Amino acid sequence: DIQMTQSPSSLSASVGDRVTITCRASQSISSYLNWYQQKPGKAPKLLIYAASSLQSGVPSRFSGSGSGTDFTLTISSLQPEDFATYYCQQSYSTRITFGQGTRLEIK
């Protein structure tokens, strides 16, 4: 199975900061990479699909980039509602796999 390595595992930041989370695949996955946001007690919510496409209804401060094995999720200016856990997920293989998550906390 394809391994997804996400970093950092946790991150402290302030409202208004620019934040970047990275995800690396153990083999090339082209652009078959999704990013999710999860808040406590809720199902994951899709933010970015196909590495860089913004899901409908998601604020434009979220963006994704990358292809092959290296990907990034960027939040351009953190808002209070963005403090959550973020996961990457590869859909190149139908045997999907997730990164271990990045917990974004308020500094």
Place this chain on the structure above:
Amino acid sequence: QVQLVQSGAEVKKPGASVKVSCKASGYTFTGYYMHWVRQAPGQGLEWMGWINPNSGGTNYAQKFQGRVTMTRDTSISTAYMELSRLRSDDTAVYYCASEKWELPWGQGTLVTVSS
């Protein structure tokens, strides 16, 4: 609207089985694989497997081979995940998710395994 609605929380004893349902609406149920993902308390997301609602074909994560069975009923657009020989470390929230990733996931079903 498009939604996946899962069955309610379950409490089971070790060694028992649990069957979780996921009813799809607002899209073509047979058009996309249905995945099952679980999340233990305080942990990350773990893929369990998928079912092809059209053919009934399945693909399970090796970790769950022999203990998990995924089925579907196309007449009511519902997928099922049954996990047998439950252990305490199977305590988790279980989610269904369509492979049309733009669609929202199910709300999750908490399965608690406790004697």
